[in-house]
Each structure stands twice: as C-alpha cells, then as structure tokens.
Amino acid sequence: MAKLNMVQALNLAMKQEMEKNDNVVILGEDVGVDGGVFRVTDKLFDQFGEKRVMDTPLAESGIVGVAIGMAVYGMRPVCEIQFSGFSYYIFHQLEAHAARLRHRSQGRYQVPLVVRTPYGGGVRALEHHSESREAYFAHTPGLKMVIPSGPRNARALLLSAIRDPDPVIFFEPKALYRAFREEVPDEEETMPLGVPQLAREGKDVTVVAYGAMMFPVMEAADELQEKHGVEIEVIDLLTISPLDDELIVASVKKTGRAVVVHEAPRSFGPGAEIMARLVEKAFYYLETPIKRVTGYDIVFPLAARETAYMPNTQKVVGAVLQTLES
Amino acid sequence: MPRKEIELPYRIEYLSILDADGNVDKELEPDMPDDLLLKLFKAMLAGRRFDERMLHLQRQGRIGTFPPIKGQEASQLGAVAALEAADWMVPAFRETLAEIWRGKPMENFLLYYAGYDEGSKVEDDRNDLPISVPVGSQMLHAVGIAMAMKYKAQPQVAMTFFGDGATSEGDFHEALNFAGVFQAPVVFVCQNNQWAISIPRAKQTHSKTLAQKAVAHDIPGIQVDGNDVLAVYSAAREAVERARKGDGPTLIECFTYRMSLHTTADDPKKYRSEEEVKEWEKRDPISRFAAYLKTKKLLTDEAVEKLEAEIAKEVQDVVDQAEQLMKEEVDPADMFHHIFAELPPTLVEQREEMLRDSSLGKKEVDHG
Numbered sequence: 001m002a003k004l005n006m007v008q009a010l011n012l013a014m015k016q017e018m019e020k021n022d023n024v025v026i027l028g029e030d031v032g033v034d035g036g037v038f039r040v041t042d043k044l045f046d047q048f049g050e051k052r053v054m055d056t057p058l059a060e061s062g063i064v065g066v067a068i069g070m071a072v073y074g075m076r077p078v079c080e081i082q083f084s085g086f087s088y089y090i091f092h093q094l095e096a097h098a099a100r101l102r103h104r105s106q107g108r109y110q111v112p113l114v115v116r117t118p119y120g121g122g123v124r125a126l127e128h129h130s131e132s133r134e135a136y137f138a139h140t141p142g143l144k145m146v147i148p149s150g151p152r153n154a155r156a157l158l159l160s161a162i163r164d165p166d167p168v169i170f171f172e173p174k175a176l177y178r179a180f181r182e183e184v185p186d187e188e189e190t191m192p193l194g195v196p197q198l199a200r201e202g203k204d205v206t207v208v209a210y211g212a213m214m215f216p217v218m219e220a221a222d223e224l225q226e227k228h229g230v231e232i233e234v235i236d237l238l239t240i241s242p243l244d245d246e247l248i249v250a251s252v253k254k255t256g257r258a259v260v261v262h263e264a265p266r267s268f269g270p271g272a273e274i275m276a277r278l279v280e281k282a283f284y285y286l287e288t289p290i291k292r293v294t295g296y297d298i299v300f301p302l303a304a305r306e307t308a309y310m311p312n313t314q315k316v317v318g319a320v321l322q323t324l325e326s
Numbered sequence: 327m328p329r330k331e332i333e334l335p336y337r338i339e340y341l342s343i344l345d346a347d348g349n350v351d352k353e354l355e356p357d358m359p360d361d362l363l364l365k366l367f368k369a370m371l372a373g374r375r376f377d378e379r380m381l382h383l384q385r386q387g388r389i390g391t392f393p394p395i396k397g398q399e400a401s402q403l404g405a406v407a408a409l410e411a412a413d414w415m416v417p418a419f420r421e422t423l424a425e426i427w428r429g430k431p432m433e434n435f436l437l438y439y440a441g442y443d444e445g446s447k448v449e450d451d452r453n454d455l456p457i458s459v460p461v462g463s464q465m466l467h468a469v470g471i472a473m474a475m476k477y478k479a480q481p482q483v484a485m486t487f488f489g490d491g492a493t494s495e496g497d498f499h500e501a502l503n504f505a506g507v508f509q510a511p512v513v514f515v516c517q518n519n520q521w522a523i524s525i526p527r528a529k530q531t532h533s534k535t536l537a538q539k540a541v542a543h544d545i546p547g548i549q550v551d552g553n554d555v556l557a558v559y560s561a562a563r564e565a566v567e568r569a570r571k572g573d574g575p576t577l578i579e580c581f582t583y584r585m586s587l588h589t590t591a592d593d594p595k596k597y598r599s600e601e602e603v604k605e606w607e608k609r610d611p612i613s614r615f616a617a618y619l620k621t622k623k624l625l626t627d628e629a630v631e632k633l634e635a636e637i638a639k640e641v642q643d644v645v646d647q648a649e650q651l652m653k654e655e656v657d658p659a660d661m662f663h664h665i666f667a668e669l670p671p672t673l674v675e676q677r678e679e680m681l682r683d684s685s686l687g688k689k690e691v692d693h694g
C-alpha cells in the first residue's frame with residue numbers, strides 16, 4: 001500500500017501490466033523521454049526502452065491508426081492523446097475501425113486498444129485544453145468509455161481497460177491528477193468495466209456523477225447533510241458507455257428524486273441518457289422533475305470566466321434542494 | 327522498358343544570406359529599403375523584449391500559460407514582411423511577432439493569455455485568422471482562402487505558419503496536395519524550430535529536410551536559415567510573387583531554433599542539453615542583423631540604446647493598459663457571446679440560469 005495521486009496510480013497500472021505482458025506497449029506524443037506532459041508515463045521509458053514506450057510523430061490519427069493494426073495483430077497498445085481536445089483527429093479511426101472491426105470481421109478480429117486522454121476544466125488552460133466531450137465517444141457503438149474519479153479506481157480501471165478485449169477510451173480528469181492521494185494496493189487490483197459504484201448512501205435524493213465532478217458532489221453531500229439535514233445517495237458512473245443503469249434505477253426507486261452532474265455541455269450529454277433511462281424505468285417513482293447541473297452549450301471559456309462555467313458545490317446543493325421543494 | 331530516373335520539376339535548395347556574425351553574401355543580398363530594414367530590426371527587438379516581459383509576467387502569476395517565441399523573430403518577421411496588408415495570414419500559435427507585425431495590438435496577447443477570450447479578437451481591418459492551437463489543422467484553411475482568392479480573381483496571397491511537428495499531421499499533407507492540385511496562391515511557412523515539445527526534429531520524420539515534402543506534390547520547396555531575416559524575407563518575397571502571379575504555392579522551411587520553453591508549462595531540461603541551446607545562442611537572429619545594419623551604417627550602438635528605451639516604455643504601456651482592462655469587471659454572461667450569429671432560446675435560458683447561479687454563489691460568499 002502506498003499513498004498515490006492519480007498520476008502515480010495510472011503510472012503504476014501501466015508499469016505492472018508491462019512487466020507482466022510484453023504485448024503491452026505505449027504510444028503517444030512526448031510519452032517517452034519526457035514522460036508525458038502530465039508525467040503519467042514517467043520513467044516507463046527508462047524501464048522499458050523505446051521499443052515499448054514509443055515517442056511517435058505528432059499525428060493523433062496515426063497513433064490510433066497504427067494501434068488498431070497492432071491490436072488486431074495481438075498486441076495491447078495503450079495510446080496517450082495529449083489532451084482530449086485533440087482527440088477529434090482520432091475520432092474517425094475509433095468510429096470507423098476500432099469500434100467496428102470485431103463486427104466487420106464477424107468475430108475474427110478484436111481491437112483491444114486503450115486510448116488514455118486527459119479531459120475537463122478547472123485548470124485555467126488554453127483553448128481546447130478544458131473540454132469534456134465524452135458524449136461524442138459514448139455515442140459510438142462498440143467503443144467503451146471509462147472515466148475514473150480517484151487514484152485507486154483509476155489504477156484498477158486502467159488495468160481492466162488494458163485487459164479488456166474491446167477498444168476503450170479512458171478519459172482522465174486532469175483536475176484530479178494531483179488533487180489528492182489515496183491508498184493504492186501494491187498488488188494488482190482490477191475493477192469491472194461497465195459497473196457504476198455507490199459512492200455514498202443516502203435516502204433523500206440520488207445524485208449521479210463521474211470524473212472530476214465527484215469532487216464537488218461529495219462536498220455538496222457533506223454540506224447538504226450538515227446544513228440542511230439532507231442525505232443524498234451518490235453514484236459514480238465510472239463507465240459512461242456501455243451504461244449500466246441498474247444501480248441508478250434502484251436508487252431512484254428508493255429516493256424518488258435525482259440530480260445528474262457533468263461538466264460536459266448539457267444538450268445530448270450523458271445526463272440526457274441517464275434521465276431518459278429513469279423516465280423509462282422509474283417514471284412512477286419520481287416525486288419531482290430530475291435536475292441537471294452541467295456545463296453550458298457553449299465554447300469552453302478561457303480562465304477568466306471558467307469558474308462561472310464550471311458546475312460547483314453550490315450549484316449541486318442548489319439543484320438538490322430544488323428537487324426537494326415540491 | 328528501361329529502369330531510369332524520373333525527373334522532377336523541383337530540387338530542394340538551401341538559402342543563407344547573413345552568416346551568424348552578420349557578414350552578408352553580396353550576390354544574394356536582397357534589395358530592401360533602409361526604412362524597411364530598420365522597421366524589421368525594431369520589430370525583432372520589440373518582439374524579444376515583449377516575450378521576455380511575458381515570461382516574467384507568467385512567472386509572477388499575472389498571465390497564464392503561453393508559448394515563448396525567443397529565437398524565431400527572424401523566421402516570423404522575414405516571412406510576413408513580404409505580405410501586403412490585403413493578403414491573409416493564417417498562424418499556428420507561436421506567431422506572436424508575425425501577428426504584431428500584421429497589426430494585432432500587443433495588449434491583446436496579455437489579455438488572451440490571462441484568460442480573457444476578448445484577447446483573440448481579430449480587428450476589422452486585418453485579414454488574418456486567429457491562432458490555431460490544434461497542431462497542423464490550420465494550413466488547409468489558408469489553402470481554402472487562397473482557392474477563394476483565385477476563384478474571385480483577387481490579386482491576394484495567403485500565408486500560413488506551422489511548426490516542424492505539424493508536418494506529421496495528415497492535414498499538412500492534404501493542404502500541400504490541395505494547394506498543388508488547385509495551384510492556390512498560398513505560401514506555407516514552416517517554423518522548423520527543431521523541437522515539438524520533447525520530440526526532436528529527427529524523430530518527427532525520417533526525411534532529411536521538411537522542405538522536401540514539397541517534392542511529392544511538385545511544388546517548389548526551399549529551406550532557409552530561419553535566423554537570417556534577409557534569407558527568410560528573400561524566399562518569402564519570391565514565394566509571394568510567385569503566388570500573386572498565378573504560379574501556385576511554395577513551401578518554405580525556416581531552419582531556426584526554439585531558444586526558450588515549449589510553453590511556460592514545459593521543462594526542457596528533461597529532454598535537451600544546455601550545450602545545444604548555447605550553440606544556437608551564437609546564431610541569434612537579432613545580433614547578426616544588428617551587426618549587418620551597423621556595417622551598412624544604418625545603426626549605431628546609441629541608436630540601439632534609444633530603441634531599447636522606446637521599446638521598454640512601449641511594453642510597459644502595453645502591460646499597464648492590459649492590466650487596466652483586466653481590472654474592469656468581467657461579465658461572465660459574455661461567455662455566451664459569439665457562439666452563434668443569434669443566441670438560440672435554449673442558450674438564452676442557460677445564460678439566465680448561469681447568471682442566477684453565479685450571483686447565488688456570490689451572495690453566499692458575501693455573507694460568508
């Protein structure tokens with residue numbers, strides 16, 4: 001057991017799996033000598049060499065395109081895309097091929113690649129460095145989309161993603177990279193993909209969130225309890241797609257109220273899907289309308305207006321209290 | 327059925343006019359008016375000082391992350407100096423000095439890097455695109471602009487900038503190909519500063535030069551000493567004239583060096599040696615240009631001193647002005663500006679909600 005931040009925990013997952021399985025290789029821009037711009041691949045180059053930790057040319061479509069070839073051949077490539085704002089270059093390779101080759105070859109091939117990429121706001125960054133556009137990827141059949149929320153689950157989920165037989169895009173909440181540390185066991189630990197987790201039990205309102213938004217949500221949970229005597233039940237999605245709604249539906253059947261939180265733009269975002277599932281499967285249990293606390297449907301503003309853009313603890317508290325009003 | 331060499335229309339040349347000490351090749355020396363030479367010198371020096379000041383401001387936390395330009399003054403200015411005001415310039419993100427030359431107010435850089443979207447406004451009288459952060463994506467826009475110029479029979483030229491790393495993106499090759507196929511009046515200016523963050527030029531492509539990428543598209547390509555403002559200007563002027571005459575695109579590789587950090591978030595010590603940087607310091611574009619101008623009796627040490635004082639004041643004024651603008655209250659609702667020509671009802675609703683929520687936050691803080 002060591003207390004690790006998320007950067008170190010992700011690094012540990014790759015290091016251990018690379019020690020175990022020489023089919024696992026890393027590809028990306030600045031992942032080698034530099035150890036990645038966020039240092040997530042730090043020292044892996046020293047340990048495994050340039051054959052397994054490949055500093056690639058600056059070409060995202062190229063990185064994922066060749067990773068598809070490697071994966072089809074039997075390897076387990078882990079690609080780093082420096083910021084999710086640059087992942088649109090890879091979208092075509094993921095959508096047209098990675099997510100379809102299993103089907104197109106009628107089961108002959110699989111594409112077990114992982115794309116890791118930092119996403120999300122709150123870090124006062126330049127344009128294209130703050131967005132949360134998980135919906136693009138979650139909307140792609142055949143592609144799994146995972147977003148951890150802390151060092152321990154980041155490590156376990158990344159390990160599972162590398163071992164998963166299907167392509168996984170793994171969004172890393174960069175605002176949490178160094179935000180806090182957690183005990184992470186030395187021995188390997190995995191977590192099943194596609195299974196949300198109960199992050200806090202409560203009886204009054206169900207709050208669904210993931211990634212960096214777990215932070216304000218858990219803060220809101222404390223505040224709601226202390227100041228308002230409201231107990232929220234918090235569900236951490238962890239896997240955005242394929243979405244498993246069992247836990248969410250069961251929780252809302254119990255509480256009758258729900259709030260969904262994400263920093264991605266509101267319209268057609270993951271929140272819309274969760275609300276749709278609740279309307280389909282728990283409609284008669286709903287006491288009040290479901291609320292969303294999300295980013296707005298606009299270009300992510302630069303630092304001066306970022307705070308006003310981002311969902312925060314107060315916005316979550318406000319939304320929860322609103323669901324209790326009627 | 328022989329096996330023989332295929333002749334290609336272009337070979338790759340290298341051009342250098344001023345050496346590192348400022349000695350000029352008389353045969354290649356371009357014919358440039360004295361006032362242009364002096365204007366270029368002042369701009370280069372101002373660019374260097376402004377960059378230094380920005381780095382200082384960033385280290386003090388007064389602005390955020392930005393990409394320094396140190397070392398690339400000549401390869402930016404030599405290129406844009408060949409453009410007319412009515413031409414179009416399509417930058418990447420490190421062309422601060424080229425943008426200033428084109429008329430972008432210096433305070434806008436400070437606003438932008440301090441996190442104010444207003445800083446990237448393109449003034450109404452300037453035909454340039456704003457910066458483009460996604461590497462390699464903007465060259466196609468320049469080609470499209472050039473195709474439109476040709477379509478509308480305008481005597482204009484588009485010039486686009488990008489780095490050595492950008493030549494690895496597929497879009498770069500598509501841009502060259504379109505430019506060749508449509509013989510668009512576009513000039514591609516590659517700022518080969520030897521590094522793409524931590525990746526050295528040699529790992530970016532197996533080819534010997536970046537200029538030779540033009541060969542595959544049968545368009546002229548040339549590598550120039552990017553720290554030699556006369557060479558960059560000569561190559562750019564030739565390319566701009568070619569484009570304006572209707573003879574199509576050119577690829578110019580400016581062989582230069584990123585003397586500073588990739589951005590202020592970067593630590594080059596992790597991947598490159600101090601010796602390499604020292605070597606390139608000897609080839610500084612500004613000192614050699616100063617030596618040349620002094621030999622030509624266009625510049626004296628006293629004149630440089632005077633210029634330095636002028637620039638220092640100018641930069642200080644810019645900083646004061648920008649900080650004044652930053653102090654004026656930021657209306658968060660402005661983030662809903664310029665999303666669409668007209669704000670749709672759903673965004674009007676979201677804007678109301680945002681204002682309600684942020685005032686709610688404020689009140690709580692006030693009572694706090």
Ligand SMILES: Cc1ncc(C[n+]2csc(CCOP(=O)(O)OP(=O)(O)O)c2C)c(N)n1
Nearest residue numbers: 086420459460461489490491492521522523
């Ligand atoms: C599509 C894309 N991928 C990655 C990045 C992150 N990034 C920013 S600059 C840069 C290196 C660019 O190198 P180069 O083209 O040589 O330009 P330079 O920074 O040297 O001016 C990278 C990888 C980006 N901005 N866009």
Ligand SMILES: [Mg+2]
Nearest residue numbers: 489490521522
């Ligand atoms: Mg470069």
